[in-house]
Amino acid sequence: MQTVVSIPGMHCASCAALIKDVSSEFPSIKNINVDIETKKVTLEHDENFDRRKWTEEIEALDPTYKIHST
Amino acid sequence: MDAPTQLTTTVHISGMTCGSCELLLERKLKALPGVLHVDVRHRKGTAKITANADAMPSSDRIAEVIRKAGYGVHDTNESQLPNGESGQKWLEIGGSFLIIFALYKLILAFDLVSLAPSTSGALSLSGIFVIGLVAGMSSCLAVTGGLLLALAAKHNELHQTAVRGPDGPSGPERETSFEKFRPLLHFNLGRLVSYFILGGLVGVIGKSVTLSTRMSGFMSIAVAFIMLWLALSILQIIPKGSFPIRPPKKLSHWIHSLSESDHPGAPFLLGAFTFFLPCGFTQSLQLVALASGSFASGALTMFTFALGTLPSLLGLSAVSSTAKGTTSRLFLRFSGALVLVLAFSNIQSGLALTGLNVPSLPDGSSATVGSAPAVNDNEQEVSMKVTRFGYEPSNLTIKAGIPVKWMIDGVGAQGCTSQIVIPSLGVTKSLTSGINEIDFTAPNSGPLAFSCSMGMVRGSFTVL
Numbered sequence: 001m002q003t004v005v006s007i008p009g010m011h012c013a014s015c016a017a018l019i020k021d022v023s024s025e026f027p028s029i030k031n032i033n034v035d036i037e038t039k040k041v042t043l044e045h046d047e048n049f050d051r052r053k054w055t056e057e058i059e060a061l062d063p064t065y066k067i068h069s070t
Numbered sequence: 071m072d073a074p075t076q077l078t079t080t081v082h083i084s085g086m087t088c089g090s091c092e093l094l095l096e097r098k099l100k101a102l103p104g105v106l107h108v109d110v111r112h113r114k115g116t117a118k119i120t121a122n123a124d125a126m127p128s129s130d131r132i133a134e135v136i137r138k139a140g141y142g143v144h145d146t147n148e149s150q151l152p153n154g155e156s157g158q159k160w161l162e163i164g165g166s167f168l169i170i171f172a173l174y175k176l177i178l179a180f181d182l183v184s185l186a187p188s189t190s191g192a193l194s195l196s197g198i199f200v201i202g203l204v205a206g207m208s209s210c211l212a213v214t215g216g217l218l219l220a221l222a223a224k225h226n227e228l229h230q231t232a233v234r235g236p237d238g239p240s241g242p243e244r245e246t247s248f249e250k251f252r253p254l255l256h257f258n259l260g261r262l263v264s265y266f267i268l269g270g271l272v273g274v275i276g277k278s279v280t281l282s283t284r285m286s287g288f289m290s291i292a293v294a295f296i297m298l299w300l301a302l303s304i305l306q307i308i309p310k311g312s313f314p315i316r317p318p319k320k321l322s323h324w325i326h327s328l329s330e331s332d333h334p335g336a337p338f339l340l341g342a343f344t345f346f347l348p349c350g351f352t353q354s355l356q357l358v359a360l361a362s363g364s365f366a367s368g369a370l371t372m373f374t375f376a377l378g379t380l381p382s383l384l385g386l387s388a389v390s391s392t393a394k395g396t397t398s399r400l401f402l403r404f405s406g407a408l409v410l411v412l413a414f415s416n417i418q419s420g421l422a423l424t425g426l427n428v429p430s431l432p433d434g435s436s437a438t439v440g441s442a443p444a445v446n447d448n449e450q451e452v453s454m455k456v457t458r459f460g461y462e463p464s465n466l467t468i469k470a471g472i473p474v475k476w477m478i479d480g481v482g483a484q485g486c487t488s489q490i491v492i493p494s495l496g497v498t499k500s501l502t503s504g505i506n507e508i509d510f511t512a513p514n515s516g517p518l519a520f521s522c523s524m525g526m527v528r529g530s531f532t533v534l
Contacts, residue, residue, distance in 0.1 A: 014091040017139070021097060061093055 003043045003051065009064030010039050019065075022057055026050075040070065076106065078120045081132055084142035086112035091141070098139050102127045166407035198371055202378015218257055218383060253337040258383055260341030265376035266369045268345050272359045273368020291417055298413040345372075453477040454529075456490075456501060464529035470515045476508040489523035498523070 010016065016034035019041060023032045031044040043049070055067050086092065092110040095117060099108040104125025109118040119132065133143040359368035450472050455462045456479065468474050478490065480501035491498045492510065495518075499508050512518055518531040 012087055012090065013140075014086075014088065014094050018090045018094040018097070021094060062089060 001045055001047065001049070003045065003049070004070050005041050005043075006039050006068045006070050007041055007058070007065050008039050008068070009062060009066060010034070010036055012036065015062075015065075018061060019058060022061065023054070025057075026054060029054075075123050076120055077123045077126045078118060079126065079129070079132075081117045081119065081129070081136065082144050083110070083115055083117055083136055084144060086110070086115060086141060088112060095136065095139060095141065098135050099132065102131065102135060162403040163407055166404040167411070169404070170408055170411055198374045199378040202375040203381065218254065254384075257337040257341035258380060260338035261344050261383075262341075262373065262376050262380070264342035264345045265372040269356075269359045269372025270365040270369030272356055272372070274365045291421065294413045294417040298410065298417075449473050449475055451475040451477060453479070455479040455481060457481070460527045461529040465532060466529070467532045467534065468512055468518075470512050470533045473509060473511045476510065478506045478508065480504065480506050490520060491523055492518065492520045494518065 007015075007019070010019070013036065016036055019034055020032055023029050023043070026045075026049070028047075028049040029043055029045045033042040035041075043054075058067060059065050083095065086095070089112065092112050095110045096108045099105060099110075099117060099119060102121075104121045104127060105119060106122065107120040109120075110116070111118075117136075119127075121127065136143050356372070359371040450468060452466045452468055452474060454466060454476070478501060480488070480503050489498065489500050490508070495510055495512075497508060497510055497520075499506060512531065512533045515533045518533050519528065520530065521528040
């Protein structure tokens with residue numbers, strides 16, 4: 001399964017690394033791709049993926065990270 | 071004394087640019103066994119690590135984690151290095167100020183401003199274009215160009231530091247020249263669009279949308295403060311993102327996000343907003359648009375004017391976006407210094423417009439004092455000439471309480487000097503190139519300031 005969201009608050013490579021790092025704690029996420037140019041995050045995950053929890057964790061990192069569905 | 075149960079060590083880290091770098095490193099470092107608390111400051115470039123006294127990770131281990139995350143570590147003795155850099159920094163900033171001063175003198179010598187045709191009377195579109203060209207190289211460049219430079223420099227700085235990412239020193243997001251150029255293009259686009267629309271509106275409404283003298287004074291000061299803050303942060307005199315005077319959070323947030331935002335709309339808005347900036351050329355052309363009485367010709371007038379200012383603004387944008395490496399660093403220094411100078415001049419102009427009598431910049435020309443007025447029964451007459459260099463004499467003597475007949479020879483009136491204001495009395499008058507008469511009465515004695523509509527050319531009455 002694949003989920004694509006956009007996070008307009010991402011502005012640099014360390015944002016991408018940070019989001020990847022947090023996502024790596026979710027065993028349900030198999031692969032993650034963060035594109036800073038388009039501000040898009042592509043998640044490959046299984047059916048156990050808790051979208052709400054992931055959103056909470058990411059948005060708690062920085063007030064400028066707001067996750068929008070695409 | 072008890073043996074401390076906790077130990078704290080400070081590591082100096084290079085390559086951090088923002089809050090997410092802090093978060094990332096805090097997460098990575100906290101994951102080390104024994105570490106209790108981590109405090110990372112990207113502005114200072116430090117990480118304060120607190121750990122159990124018996125389980126403090128070795129400095130090699132800490133350095134390894136930091137390097138793995140894509141940042142650099144330097145020892146405390148290595149941190150002496152920035153001092154040498156800072157010496158060079160001040161040298162470059164000082165050099166920039168010298169160059170700016172030399173350029174200023176050069177422009178004065180060549181008398182570039184005097185090339186401007188008089189803005190009074192009917193104008194052809196090509197005439198308006200020429201006025202735009204000249205404006206783009208003179209007084210409008212001081213305000214609009216300053217804002218543009220600040221925007222460009224800020225954008226460059228933001229994206230240059232962001233290049234070094236955790237994926238290694240050469241991240242994939244190094245910007246091409248065009249990408250750097252893009253926000254500046256948006257700025258100019260916003261300017262063109264707003265001049266077209268607002269110019270048309272002025273034509274239709276038949277009412278000038280310029281702000282009152284006092285308001286545009288405050289506007290100048292507000293813009294100057296934005297520029298001042300940007301200049302200081304470009305020059306890294308104050309840390310990035312901090313604001314020295316702490317205005318209401320909402321305001322500072324707004325300025326901050328408007329000037330630092332990467333959103334294409336922000337430069338566009340900033341460009342559109344330049345319509346309201348106090349610039350003599352803009353104001354006098356608004357009068358032309360006003361007189362036209364129709365949307366089409368009003369819009370066309372202002373649009374053509376904005377188009378005329380485009381070459382120099384675009385040139386500025388191009389230079390600022392193609393600069394790389396050392397050139398880019400020197401550009402930052404230079405534009406920072408220039409913006410700083412312009413900011414101070416804007417503050418001064420703004421203060422003049424709000425009615426305060428400010429001494430003009432020491433430019434070598436001493437103020438000429440006019441002779442005492444000839445007082446008739448119920449009237450006193452003083453005369454003054456507007457030259458290309460300012461007001462002659464720039465200081466006049468009048469008596470309080472007696473009506474003044476102020477005869478102004480507008481022979482050299484152009485650009486901003488084609489309007490004259492006495493802010494504290496609310497007097498505004500457009501000058502034509504003949505004799506203009508302004509009647510007013512000074513209520514009490516003391517200095518009474520007057521200036522051009524931008525506050526850049528100043529003079530004063532001494533009221534007895």
